[in-house]
Amino acid sequence: MPPDPTPRPTILIVDDEPTMLRLLIDSLEPAGFNVLVALQGEMALVLLEQVTPDVILLDALMPGIDGFETCRRLKRRPGLALVPVIFMTGLTDTESVVAGLQAGGVDYVTKPVVPNELVARIRVHLANAQLTRSAQRAMDASGRFLLAADATGRLRWATHQAAKLLGQIAPGAELPPEMRDWLAARLAQPQETPGSFATVLPAPEAPGRRVEFALIGQMAEDEYLLRIVEQDADHDVERLQARVPLTRRETEVLLWLARGKSNRDIAQILNVSHRTVNKHLEQMYPKLGVETRTSAVAIAIRALEGA
Numbered sequence: 001m002p003p004d005p006t007p008r009p010t011i012l013i014v015d016d017e018p019t020m021l022r023l024l025i026d027s028l029e030p031a032g033f034n035v036l037v038a039l040q041g042e043m044a045l046v047l048l049e050q051v052t053p054d055v056i057l058l059d060a061l062m063p064g065i066d067g068f069e070t071c072r073r074l075k076r077r078p079g080l081a082l083v084p085v086i087f088m089t090g091l092t093d094t095e096s097v098v099a100g101l102q103a104g105g106v107d108y109v110t111k112p113v114v115p116n117e118l119v120a121r122i123r124v125h126l127a128n129a130q131l132t133r134s135a136q137r138a139m140d141a142s143g144r145f146l147l148a149a150d151a152t153g154r155l156r157w158a159t160h161q162a163a164k165l166l167g168q169i170a171p172g173a174e175l176p177p178e179m180r181d182w183l184a185a186r187l188a189q190p191q192e193t194p195g196s197f198a199t200v201l202p203a204p205e206a207p208g209r210r211v212e213f214a215l216i217g218q219m220a221e222d223e224y225l226l227r228i229v230e231q232d233a234d235h236d237v238e239r240l241q242a243r244v245p246l247t248r249r250e251t252e253v254l255l256w257l258a259r260g261k262s263n264r265d266i267a268q269i270l271n272v273s274h275r276t277v278n279k280h281l282e283q284m285y286p287k288l289g290v291e292t293r294t295s296a297v298a299i300a301i302r303a304l305e306g307a
Helices: 019-029 041-047 065-073 094-101 115-141 160-169 177-187 233-241 248-258 263-268 273-286 291-307
Strands: 012-015 034-038 055-059 085-089 107-110 146-149 153-159 197-200 208-222 222-230
Touching: 012 019, 012 041, 012 107, 019 034, 019 115, 034 041, 034 153, 034 222, 041 065, 055 065, 055 115, 065 085, 065 094, 085 115, 094 107, 107 115, 146 160, 160 222, 177 263, 197 248, 233 248, 233 291, 248 263, 248 273, 248 291, 273 291
Parallel strands: 012 034, 012 055, 055 085, 085 107
Antiparallel strands: 146 153, 146 222, 197 208, 208 222
């Protein structure tokens, strides 16, 4: 019989009880799973820097950091945010169950564990996680720069594209400080337009590049969907200027018009007065053969899309 081409899912067990570990290994390996073991939360966090399992079985009570804190720490890592965590513990009180779910767990089983029931739960959570990952891969393939964060700016998950871009300007599991402040202000005033942008300037070695964040909306309790837009102003100005009969400064004004900025915003971006921006607009319209802001923006968009 040819080997099964389907990869075996990997389960990380985090537990310090030898009897429980033997029971779980003897139950999971014959069911088609690869099994990894960590005896403490600290050991699990180190292992997770090298390996991303498909499911984590986590004991709530362990020496060192407990399972709840271990779960909170691993969920702060974008690459682990979608890995299902199933808590295992002898604690059955409602407070402990709630604590496990609030820490980021998707399920909670009590000891002594029933092997067949645990395997069935694992398969359900594997299927759900696969659907979520498939959706994210589709977003990545379409070039979507999307991420989710809580109200404090801590990342819940991010598409590959977004994580790569975010890592260039804010390594770690949190949004940049300016973005966290902006998000807090936006959430405090929900009546404002959800698509408002906040801009974060990148490193000095790339002065023409800008990264903007847009709040799309709330996805779940304390989970907000955001979009990142990378903009290389210098490059886009050059592309646009090659297609419109404008000076360099007029082209810069037109570019920011096309990006939805107000005259006041453009003045701040270009470090000029509001009156100077108005003057450039007055000179720009006749050169483009238009009379309105909307018509000028339409020309800019067509020029950039055709570049």
